Amino acid sequence: MIAEDDDLTQDEKQDEARPRAERPRPKKRDVHGWIVLDKPIGMTSTHAVAVVKRLFNARKAGHAGTLDPLASGLLPIALGEATKTVPFVMDGRKAYAFTVAWGAETDTDDAEGRVTAIHDMRPERVAIEALLPRFTGAIMQVPPRFSAIKIAGERAYDLARDGENIELAPRPVHIDRLTLVSHTGDRTLFEAECGKGTYVRAIARDLGRALGCLGHVSALRRTRVGPFRLDHAVVVERLQELGKAAEPEAALATALLPVATALGDIPALAVSRADAARLMRGQSVLLRGRDAPVMEGWVSVSTNGALIAVGEIELGELHPRRIFNLPR
Structure with a gap:
């Protein structure tokens, strides 16, 4: 098939004729x-x-x-x-819908892994629901062996792939909600809302062990990340x-x-143009006067509706921590 290039300029035709590696790259x-x-x-x-x-x-x-x-x-x-706001999103709550397949445990705690143990028992819905309170609130959780946790500077999943027998220590996590949505005998669909560092695969593994039938995640969908x-x-x-x-x-x-969408979970603070100029230079601003906000901690800072910084208020003083160079 012959390409129709009648609308191309002579320079564009020359670019098209060049090997791909030699073609000029568009400017970022x-x-x-x-x-x-x-x-x-x-x-x-x-x-x-x-x-x-x-x-x-x-x-x-x-x-x-x-x-x-x-x-x-x-x-x-x-x-x-927006990359400057990534930590605020990662620290936010997350929500998942996930399916647990009963009767088998894998080395990755999901369907991609190698089956390490099987059981022919299948749990009843009432038994599963009776266990859920043990998996909500503040709990201790052992991360999966195939995870990004670092051990002596190495990722756990790299060590696991190399065949090393690794032991991960339990860590505190917080699960706000764990709900059974549907149950068909071999598989159960759950919804969960949890904090940073929680592994849904570990929830499936530990539920399976507690029920005595074993289990792993067969499907997982993330439905919320922070404000998104x-x-x-x-x-x-x-x-x-x-x-x-x-x-x-x-x-x-x-x-x-x-x-600014990423900062929806922290308070917003509007400042004057003069204070905005100081903050943009990296200087702190004293919040004073009758209308000064009474708050502590992280805030998103704007002036005239434009985001300029993320700051931290300590003892009535606003310290800029990340400054945004956005078009105005």
Whole structure:
């Protein structure tokens, strides 16, 4: 098939004729904001970030919390100045819908792993529900052997893949809610809301052991990460469609959420232009006067509706911790 290139300029025709490695690369752009990707099963988080970064031709990108290839759902991807807000998203609450397959335990605690033990017993719904209070609130949890926990500077999953027999210490985690949604005998669908550091795979493993029938996660979908929820999400195919629009930069911009969206879980503080100028120079500001806010801790700081910084209030003084260089 012969390509129709009548609309190409002479320079563009020369570029098309060059080997791909020799073609000029488009200049990277300063893009700022969040893409809340509905990651499909089978895609790694690293690949997802690369796809989004390439579509936007963005200089800088990162994600707020790895989602395993087996899992689907929310993967918030920060572009440009939004990368400065990633820790606030990762520290937020998370929600999952996950299915536990009973009767087998795996070395990864999910369906990708090697089966290490089996049992022919299957739990009754009433028995499962009776156990759920033991797995809510503040609990101690042993992370999966195949996890990103570091042991003497090495990732646990690297050591496990090398065949090393590793022992991970229990860690405190907080599970706000664990609900049984449906039960079919061999499999049970749950919903969970939990804090940072909680492993859903460990919940499945420990439930299976407590019930005496063993279990592992067979499906997992993340439905919330901090302030981001499913109604914020966009699929890869939609982003690719936008990237093919007549004006792709403008079309893709419609999928971007503002940088400040990530800070929805911390208080907001408006300051004067004079105080904003001091903060932008890295200087602290004393909050005084009759209308001064009475608060402590992290705040998002804006002036005239524009985000300028994330700061920390200590003893009535506002200290800038991260300053944003956003277009105004």
